[in-house]
Every structure is written in C-alpha cells, then in structure tokens.
Amino acid sequence: MITLERITKTYRMGKVEVPALQGIDLHVGEGEFVAIMGASGSGKSTLMNIIGCLDVPTSGRYLLDGTDVAKLSDDQLARIRNRKIGFVFQSFNLIPRTSALHNVEMPLIYAGEGSRTTRATVALGAVGLADRMHHQPTELSGGQQQRAAIARALVTDPAILLADEPTGNLDSASSVEIMRLLATLNVEQARTIVLITHEQDIARFARRVVELRDGRIVRDEKPA
C-alpha cells in the first residue's frame, strides 16, 4: 500500500541545509494500523507530509497504491490527495461557517463526483453524526468536529487514512472515543490507517508502532 525507499528530505533555511529525514525505508501493507511516534523535531511531521502527498521528498522513491508519487506535479498531487488519502488533523480543520454536511461533501466537489449529499450523509452516519450534520463547526464539540473530519476523510473511500495527532486537542474521554472509532474502521472496514502521535496511550490503539528519532527509524514493532 505504502512503500517508502531511502526517502530523504532536506530543508534549506537560508544558507543552512537542515536534514529532516535521512533515509527512511518503510512499508505499510493494506489493512495495517500503524502509529508513527517521535519527539518533536524527530521528523514525523515531515514524514506525514510526504506520505500525505502534501510535500515531495528530496530523494528516494514513494509508491502509494502502486503509483510513484515522488515526482508528480502540484495538480497531480492534489488529485492523489483527493482520491487516495483521507486526512484527519489535530485541529480538525473543518471549513468555518460551513455545515458538517457541506464540509464532508467538499472532497466530492473537487473530485467532480455525483450523489454528493447521499454519500456525505452516509459517511456522517458511519461516524455517528447523522443528527448533527446541519450544524456548523462552531456548534459542535471537539469530539464531534473530529468525527466530522473523519467522515470527510472517508467520503472519497481513500486507500489510506492519515491521522496527524488526531487527539491532540481533545479531552481524554473524546480521545478514547475517536481512537475507538479509528480502531473500528481499521477492523471492520479494513482501512489502512497511519497515525502520528507522541502519546504512548494513543499509540497503543495501533497494531504496529514505528518510532522516529533525528530523521531515522529507530524502532518498528508490533505490540503483543
């Protein structure tokens, strides 16, 4: 599903080159639930941006669902993000002043696909938000906003779900709720999920933990 080969990423800050990733080899198979852990500065955000096709690596090869995305143009990357990746962000990132339903329809609009309302309604139902779908983000709790964001991530039926600190802004009860939802999606729908977190408690929901330090993978294990 995801194959990273010798991925490096170097940022240029003025005249200084800052290596963020220094040769990452990682394979994530279909239906896996992987947590990528690491302290801040370990390169996990950079890795997530590359896996999420928001950024391209400086060198190396990245195969997503069989496609080499390392050298694609901006618009081609936008298409990949739209069709193959569902994002869940720490700060929910719903579009303000727009109902949950319309937020969930948004990826379908950019995909140019039909029966949007029906599909968005189904996606919201799947995350247990059917009764709040006409509410705006400000009228929803943090947990509800994150559910709406998960519905938006799933509505295009993407190959992978990429969750970047999805519980970072939530209280512990909502956090557990969201993680259970993700785990359920992984088990029942066989969704491939890549979770980025720095919390051990959260990482425990995943079935495989990859730890990064200074741009390299230092641990890759499946907890018992």
Next chain:
Amino acid sequence: MNLFEALRMAANGLLANRLRSSLTMLGILIGVTAVILLVAVGNGASVQINAQIQSLGANVIYVYPSNAKGTAGVSQGFATGQSLTQADVDAINAQSAPDVVAAIPIAQSGGQITYGSQNYFAPTTGTTTAFPQVRDYQLAEGSFFTDDDVNSRHRVVVLGQTVVDNLFGSTDPIGQTIKISRQSFRVIGVFASKGGTGFGSQDNVVVAPITTVWAYLTGARGKVISQIVASATSAATVTQAETEITTILLDRHGISDPNQADFQLQSQQDILTQATSIATALTLVLGAIAGISLVVGGIGIMNIMLVTVTERTREIGIRKAIGARRRDILVQFLIEAMVLSGLGGALGIAVGTLLAHEAPSVPAIASSSFPTPVVSPSSVLLAFFVSVAIGLFFGIYPANRAARLHPIEALRYE
C-alpha cells in the same frame, strides 16, 4: 467543480463578512451609478440638441455666399460675398432640380422694433411667399404676405410668438402698426410657436417681403441676398437636392472647378452631424470621468480580496489538502471578486436608472433647461460587463496568490 458550486462557495465567502462585502460593493455601485447617470445626461443632451435641430426642418438646405476667389485672387471670407442673386433662386425653382420643393432668398436686417412705448430687438428677415413652406412655419393668426405684397414692396410683416409677447402683451397684433428702424409696417400675421429654445429661438422672428426689406431697411447695401434656403422633398433626398443646387449654381456662375465655388451649402443634416459629434464627445468625457470612480472601486475589490486571501490562508490549505487543485482555488476567489463587482454593478445600474428616471421631477432640474437624462440599453449592458470585467481584472492577482499557496505552509498559518 462546476459553476453552481463555485457560486455557492463565493456566496458563502461573501456572506461571512457582510459589512465588508457591502462596503466593497458600494465602491463599484457608486462608480456604475456615476457612469449610468452621466452617460444618460450626455445622451439626454444629445437627444435635446437633435430635437432642436429637427425642429428647424430636417430637409432644409442653406446656401451661403462663400470665399469666392476674385480674379485678383483675393479671398473675401465667409458670407461676405454677394454672389447670390434672385436669378439663382429663380433658376433653382425653375423645375431643373426635381428634389427641391422650393427655394427662397433671405435678406437679413437688424433693427429696433417699437410698438407704442414698447421696444424690442429682433432680426428682420426679408424673403418671398414660399417662406412658411420651406421653413415649416404655421400661421396662428392672420395670413402670410402674397406675391403682390412682394412685387409692390408693401410694408407688411409677420411676427414670431416671442416678438408678439414682448411688444403687444395681451393686445391683438393683427392690423397694428409697428416701427422697424423708424419705418412703419403693418402686422398681417402671427406664426404659431415652434417651441425651440437655444440656437436662436425660432419664435424670435420678423418676416417681411424681401423687396420691402431692400427698399426700407438694408439701405445703401442694395439688393443683397445673404443666403438661399431650399427645402428638399424629404430628409432622404437632401444629398441629391444639394448636388442639383450645386450643379445649377456652378453652371450659372460659370465655374467649372467645384473647389472654386463662390457659394457654400450646408444642410440640417450637416449641422446635425456636427452637433451629434459634439454631444458624443461630451458623453465620452462624462463617461470617462465616471469611469475613474469605477477603477477606484476595482482597486477596493483588489484590496479586500487580498485581505480575504490572507485571512483564509488556513481554509485554502484545508481545501488543498482534501484535493483542490490550483485552478479550483483560483476560480473560487475569482468568482468571489466577480460576484462582488457584478452585484455592485447590477445595483449601480438600478440606482443610476432610478436617479435618471427621477431627475426630471426634481424641481431645481425641472425648471432649468438641464436635459432629461436618457438611459440607453447599450450603456447598461456595457456598465454591467465592465463591472464584471473589473472584478475579473482586479481579482486575478489576489486569486492567483491564493492558488499558489503551498498547502503545508497554508495549513500551518495561524
């Protein structure tokens, strides 16, 4: 992404900041209102001028003596020559010009007019019996003079309404005797008012037989014809009639080269063309001045769109993350700018049209000779498309800036 979705997004974006959107729209609204209103005033002036000139008769042709080159090559200047004669008039009338209804000689004389203790000044026109027909005057009272009056140099006059009002007040002028340059004349008729204003009123006239004017008023200058006025059979035949008159006069004056002609023709059509071009220039200048405010409105849109793009950087990042391409973002913000300007333009058209419509009922305007504004459909269409185009033009830079944002940086933007 289809147009409906794009419009819906634009509407959402604009409704999010109602006050700001309305104020930005106001800039365009005022600009378009100004364009519509000022162009309407220009059009109104043009219509007014046309109506006045048409009231002089659309098929009238004037023949003036012109800067005839004498044998010594001395140019005598416009209307100073004495090249036109009664024989010329007779020749034009003698059926050799099929498109000319009639031609009349005109001899002008100024002079103080008195009736009792009333004084008035009006030009006295000496002419022949075809004058009412050629110049399209109707008689309100009495009658016009006859061929007998012309042949016998009878001292009779026909007055225009303005002259009657100034000299007689409520007295019936028919049969009264007035004095022009201390000579006595009997009033035999009064013209119906032609209602024209400006350009020398058509009602401020005193008409007498040309022979009488020569005998009693022009004095030592002799039998001068200052112009010949001819009427063509219709406005459409004016050009043919002009050609016929030119041919007759060139032949009679023995001139073979038309450039050496000792007379000049001018038709109402020529005057109309000149006046129209002046009115058009006026409309253009007014429109251009108003157009400046439209440009200012456009800059307002650009300013607000730049602010909007900066404020919504994060939203743009989200949209890009979930699959919006550059083009989608570009179209979204362009349409937002065009909706702003188009809506402002449409409202401006409504307000401008309303003001143009209501202007004549404002007492200060109604009592002046200010032209009634005429809103032309073409200026409405033009104003609308120009305002949308302004949204497009001034929206491109901010929209392009939004489209070029890097998704990661946009998502991190606080």
